[in-house]
Amino acid sequence: MKNFLKSKDSAIVAYGELKNERRSGWTAYELASQVMSQLLEKTSLRPCDIDGLALTIPLSECSNPFWSNFVADYLGITPRWLQASDLGGISALANIARAAAAIQVGLCEMVMVIGADAPSTQHRANYGGYRSEFWEPTGLQGPPGMFGFLMNRYITKYKLSFEALGKLAVAQRNGAIMNPNAYEKNRVPITVADYLNARQVSSPLRLLDSVMYCDGGNGVIVTTTERARRMGARKIVHPTAYAEITNFNGAQMTPDITETGFSVIGPEIWQKSDLAIGDIRMFQPYDDFLIAEMLQLEQIGFCGRGEGSEFLLNTDISPAGKLPINTGGGQISAGQPGLAGGGLNLVEAVRQMFGEAGERQIKDPANAMVTGIGVIPYGRNWGSSAILILES
C-alpha cells in the first residue's frame, strides 16, 4: 500500500499549546495568534518565513466563510498554500498529512498547522440539513446522545466493564494533574468509585465518560527534513504513516454502529507502517468519550472485538506502563478546546517524543500513535476517523 510519508522526508520541528480555560473571553483569532507566537519563538522563525497555513474550522468562528483568510491576516502570514479543514476532531492529523503532501509536491515548504477554538465563550455552529429537520426536533443531544446509543448497543453485543472505563478515567486524570496546560479545575484526583457514581448525562453515559468544552489552541510546524536540519532544529519527529476515512458505511442504512472507521484504517495503518503493533511506545487516542478509546483499541488491533475491557484492566496504561495512553490527561481530563481538540492528543505525542513531558515523561519515546475522530452522523457510527504514526 502506497505510503508517501515512509521516506521520513517530512518533519515536525515545533509544537505549541495554550492552557485550556472555560469562558476565557478570547476569540479563536486571538488564540491562534498566541499559538503562533509560541511556534515562532521556539523556532526563531518570523511570520514571513511561513509559506503554508493549515487550520481547523472552529465552532466559535464557523459563521465566517473566510476564516482561514482572516487568520492569515491576523498572523501577518502570506501563505502560498492555505487549507481550512472541516473534519472536526481529525482536522489536526488531516492537516499534517495534507501539509506534508503539499510540501512534497512543491506548493510550500514551511507550514504552520494550527487549531484554535473558543466554544465556551461563543458557539456559532448551525448544522442545517438533515440535522435540523430530522434530529434536533427529537431533543437528541448530539455527541452524548449518540455515544449513549453506541454504549447501549455495545453492551448488547459484548461484555463492557465499567470498572475498566473507570480505570481509564483515573489514568487520564492522573495525566491531567501532571499537565500544566490541563483545565485547572480538572487537576484533582478521581477514583474508580467517583467514575462509577458520576451522574448520568445520556444513559448509560456518565459525566466522567465525557469531555467538556474549553477555549484553547495548539499547533505544530511541518517542513522538510532537509530544511529542518538546515535551520538547525535539534528536535524533530517524522510523520511516517497516515490513514483517514470519512462517512464510514455512508451508503448503508442499517450498519452495526459499534463498527467504526478504524475497522478499515486500523488494518491499513499496519500495512503502511514498518512498525508492528507491539512496537508502539504510546497511544494518544482521540477521546471525546471513554468508550471511543475502547473501540479504537479493539479495531486498531491492540486487542480483539469485545476484549477492550479485559485489555484495559490487564494493561499498565500509565506513563511507566507497557502502553501509556493519553499521558497528558487526554481531552476528557485536560479539557476539549472545541474542534481544536484533536490537536491536544497530537501535541502531547510530540511533546513526549521531544522529551519535554516533565513528570509524566515516558521512557524511550521513539514513536507514537495518534488518532482522530470527527463528526456525528445520523444513525451510524462517527463520521471521520484518522490514524497518524510519528517516529523519531
Place this chain on the structure above:
Amino acid sequence: MSERQHKPSRPIPRPCRTTAPFWEAAKQHKLVLQYDPDTDRYQFWPRPASVRTGRANLQWKEASGKGRLYSFTNTFVAAPGFEERVPYLVGIVELDEGVRVFSNLVNVAAAEVEIGMKMRVVWETLSPEIEFFAFEPDR
C-alpha cells in the same frame, strides 16, 4: 453568549424541496420513505438521489410504521427547548423497511425499555404545519 435571553423552544423542522412530500404525508399521519426501484431498497433521511446508485429516480412509499428498537438513551441534560421534559427517552428505531430513524420513545417508562422491542409510530403536533413522528411499544 451561552446565557440565553429567551427561553429556547423545541426546534421545528423546516422542509426543503426534497423533504416536502415527507412532511405533507406526515400531516395525514402517514410515514413515507424514499424507495429505490433499481435496488428494491429504502433510504432515510430523504435525499435528492439514491445513496446506492446516485440516480434521482426515487419513489415515495408509505411505510408500515412498525419496527424494532435498535438502541436508546435516557437524556438527563436537556437539548435547548427540552428543559421541561427531562429525563426523556430517545431511540434509534429500525423500521421493517430496513432504515433507521431517531425518535422520541413515548408511552413507556425508562425501566421497561429493551433493545429489540417492537415499536410502532405515533404522531406529535409540533406546529400547524408539522406533525412529527415518535414511537411507542407495539404491545
